[in-house]
Amino acid sequence: MEDEAFTDINGKAISLDCQSHSGLCREFTVSSPKVSVGKVMVYTCCVWLLAYTVFFFTENTAVLSSAILITLLGMMLHIHFVKVDHESLLVIGSLGIQVSSSYASGRETTKFIEMSKIKDIVINEAIYMHQIIYYLCVLLKDPSEPDAVSSVVPLFQSSKPRLNCLVKVYKSCQEILSKC
Amino acid sequence: MVENSPSPLPERAIYGFVLYLGSHFGFCLFCLWAYVPEEWLHSIGLTYWPQKYWALAVPIYLLVALMIALVLLFGVNMNNTAPLDSIDNITDVYAQGQKPNGCHKGGIPRLKDVSISEVNNIFYLTPEQ
Numbered sequence: 001m002e003d004e005a006f007t008d009i010n011g012k013a014i015s016l017d018c019q020s021h022s023g024l025c026r027e028f029t030v031s032s033p034k035v036s037v038g039k040v041m042v043y044t045c046c047v048w049l050l051a052y053t054v055f056f057f058t059e060n061t062a063v064l065s066s067a068i069l070i071t072l073l074g075m076m077l078h079i080h081f082v083k084v085d086h087e088s089l090l091v092i093g094s095l096g097i098q099v100s101s102s103y104a105s106g107r108e109t110t111k112f113i114e115m116s117k118i119k120d121i122v123i124n125e126a127i128y129m130h131q132i133i134y135y136l137c138v139l140l141k142d143p144s145e146p147d148a149v150s151s152v153v154p155l156f157q158s159s160k161p162r163l164n165c166l167v168k169v170y171k172s173c174q175e176i177l178s179k180c
Numbered sequence: 181m182v183e184n185s186p187s188p189l190p191e192r193a194i195y196g197f198v199l200y201l202g203s204h205f206g207f208c209l210f211c212l213w214a215y216v217p218e219e220w221l222h223s224i225g226l227t228y229w230p231q232k233y234w235a236l237a238v239p240i241y242l243l244v245a246l247m248i249a250l251v252l253l254f255g256v257n258m259n260n261t262a263p264l265d266s267i268d269n270i271t272d273v274y275a276q277g278q279k280p281n282g283c284h285k286g287g288i289p290r291l292k293d294v295s296i297s298e299v300n301n302i303f304y305l306t307p308e309q
Contacts, residue, residue, distance in 0.1 A: 119297075120300075126264055126269045128264060135264055137265075139270065139297075148276060149270055149271060150267075152265050152267055152269065153265065154264045
């Protein structure tokens with residue numbers, strides 16, 4: 001189990017946890033920082049002050065109640081659908097890999113890819129918005145055509161770690177993939 | 181064989197000067213038409229000109245179009261960038277269709293696209309000297 005000072009592409013601190021369950025099975029978990037109470041308070045106060053100034057000029061109480069409803073609904077949707085708490089990659093040699101991301105509300109989405117469909121796990125560089133980033137991705141192949149890459153599944157999309165973190169995960173994965 | 185070069189030539193100087201004079205003259209005419217009151221123009225006999233509204237509208241239209249074109253340029257570029265899960269970030273038609281390298285003894289190897297797995301092996305798995 002290791003925990004060094006890794007950051008994501010924007011500079012925010014993240015943490016990587018590597019667990020080796022057995023010789024052929026390893027799990028990597030990248031955790032993003034939790035939602036900070038200060039930020040939530042600042043956003044809520046801004047929205048409510050804005051709604052109060054609108055109410056001050058229009059004298060319409062629907063503005064206030066709609067502002068409250070919007071902030072509550074927005075926060076609930078955010079922690080359920082947007083805010084990712086941690087993402088994990090579980091590599092089981094000769095069986096497959098499982099990619100799962102768990103959100104701040106406790107919801108978890110998982111995806112399993114069997115080993116016959118996996119061609120390789122590589123670190124690729126691509127243009128993302130206004131910058132070029134490194135990202136870890138799984139290259140999938142069609143079992144009937146073992147030489148061609150059929151599709152790409154990017155990993156750790158919400159936390160987007162930087163290269164030092166990705167190289168650690170890559171080296172560990174390649175040890176397992178080269179054995180089976 | 182005539183070489184195309186961007187160096188100054190006498191013909192280019194003449195074209196440039198003609199364009200300069202012509203654009204200045206056109207600007208003077210535009211200012212004249214915009215500032216001279218309509219009655220004076222009518223009294224001379226020049227009656228069929230566009231409304232003075234367009235003296236303001238056309239420059240403003242052009243400037244707003246320029247601003248939007250700038251934003252649109254960045255937007256179209258971002259839209260056309262391949263997303264992170266697209267196969268275009270890994271390979272393309274030309275790289276897949278290349279012939280396997282024939283064994284040339286002692287020659288310069290043929291130029292080819294190295295697959296991403298090989299590149300990763302060289303970068304991240306071999307120990308740095």
